[in-house]
Amino acid sequence: MVREAITSSTRRKFIKSAGVAGTVALAGCAGNGDNGGDSGSGSGNGDNSDGGSSGNTRSESYEITFWELFSGGEGPIMESIVNKFNEEQPLDTDAEVTINRQRTPWNEYYNKLFTALSGGEAPDMAIMHAAYLRAWDGGIDPIGTYADTASIKGDYTASHWDLVTVDGNVNALPMDMHPLGVYYNKDLFEQAGLDPESPPTNWEEFQQAGNAVVENTDAHAFTQSPYNDGFGSYRVWSSWVKQQGGSLYDDEWNPTFDSEAGQNVAQLFSDMTGDMGWSKPTSEANWGNNAFQNGTCAMAMNGTWYVAALANVDGLNWGFFEPTVGPNKQQDKVWADGHSIVLPKKQGRSDAKSEIAAEVAHWMTTQNPSWGAEAGHLPAANSIYESDAFQNSPYYDKTLNKYVEMAEDGDYFYHPKVPNGDPNAQNWYTWLVDIWAQNSEPQAAIDSGIQTVSNGISE
């Protein structure tokens, strides 16, 4: 397996030399492949903030309620960011501003946030996946209402700015991007007779590696999602469908994945737990996570956030490679979504407080390298790419530089910003787990998936 090696020093030199302009050029990941409505560039986005329309009527102290959903390795990092803010008071204002953080587990988060929004009890500030920014635009105040987006746009990479732009409106401030990658066990690769320092770069090498693990070790070769969940399976399946040139939705948001590419990858899922024997055919929750962390599964596909979990696993000698290894590949495409910070609509919140909340969101998204360096995400702010904290991250050589490379190459496509429904709902994608577990034939499962997603998107 030969791979064009891009060393960490090369990567660092690139970022140092390219500086802001270079990282802005990460815009390669336009990510509009499926959702025609996402073609807005983010420029001319209808800013209407004057930044001082409230007449500076700020009171002496503000408590900004902030809802977020981070757990596992990310939770403590977000907590430390909030604590830092509350201690250092970094905003350029005389008022005392404190963030009151409330964490809700991910699987409860959006239902709770939705209920709060529709009930008029929303927080001042909330984390939101970019995929929700279209369906929820009626419940959030576009950030430009309270921040001068024209002047802060340059603080963010163009790709991140594009991620939070819906139909030309900037609905949020971007926090990060968290695309997909392949994590592999170097020790198992070695046992299988593979070079652990030369992971696969294409389908042939990927197939060879998986087969070698099955033949030469007692381990399983691959898990499509550590959590064995629908959404995790979709990230992989959609990436490989796109790599074959397939589409996921048309311009009217009708699902189009019952295509040759969709069928091929669905069949591949079935084969991986069937004839290929790469994995156990099971829908058991967290099966892949347990197997990968216990050293009984060689490869796992998951997002940037996985590094924070793997860091706590003693004795796991893991590496990372880009997931552009699907069969019949026509193009390099990799699923991505990102966290953003929104200002939910809230009756009774003064303009002054909203402006403060926007400033807090700007500070959180631009002044905290730890979100990339420790949580493993691709930071939204240009300045963070140049920071020592980011480049000295323990994950820089392992994952971050490769994620940056995929961004530069324009590999990412975004999780669809559907107009209705819950694009992260597990039940939209459990048909993929049914294929994986050999509970459904691929075509029958696709038909069921089309039905579920169509119903979910239609009001």
Next chain:
Amino acid sequence: MGITERIMGGENATNSKTVMGLRKETIEGVLWSLPYLAVFTVFLIWPALKGLYMSFHTYPNKFDLTETEWVGLQNYVELFRDPVFYNAMEGTLLFVAISVPALVILGLIMALGVNRDVAGKRTLRAIYFSPYVLTVAVVTLVWGQVYSQSYGLINYYLGFFIDNPPGWLTSPDLVMAALAFMTVWWLVGFNFVIFLAARQSIPERLYEAARLDGATGWRAFKDITLPQMRNSVVFVVMVQFILQFQVFAQPYVMTQGGPKDTSDTLVYYLYRSAFSQQQFGYGAAMGYVLVAILIIIAIVNFKVIGDSND
């Protein structure tokens, strides 16, 4: 002077049997009930009426529930054309069919067993009832581990006897039975306590008389125990039907309706419709269909096992 007397005007009122045509006892009863009635109205009657209203409407702006659009029976019509609803109904009925008989029969057997003069009776009572005090979150998390195909307690021991122990929560054929079994373990203690109290209230002289007439064992159970416990049985059966028809947390936490949608249930689908798909009207309609089903079941229950020949 008591509260009723003060309200009704002192000594004179106390001595009179009626005030404005109402008996003193009636007025006193209403007054004592008022706090509960207030809570009942605010948290049950009002939401129920609001839910009925919602089931005839849609919400064009999901973030502003004051905007409504009258759609008549459209939500109900769509519901009865929705294959997911029928699948969820099927799952619910299967769960009820497994769990309710087991909860009733097992509770009865346990109560009759403990009622006998067995050693360690008090300990058994405590053991049988103890799972009931756990919250559903605890129960589902613990049993999620117990049922785990790869790391679970059950399959660990089964592994000594068979090669590939089944995936209790991952097999479409087993999942509902597994959820029902767990539910029986969790809730049967409540039925046990009700049945035990009912059994202990049956006068022993009835059994003595029966013995004199030569009726023991099954005959005594059929002709004395069961008829004497009828009210308790009706109560438990009704309560269990109502509770188990509303099964939600078990599939929500443990299976998300899978595998292959075989553990989907009505209330879980209702929850997804209202809070994940943000279709409040549709969810409310589903809630009212569930209410209608429960009313029918209640009527049938009373007809079949209710008081009919006393």
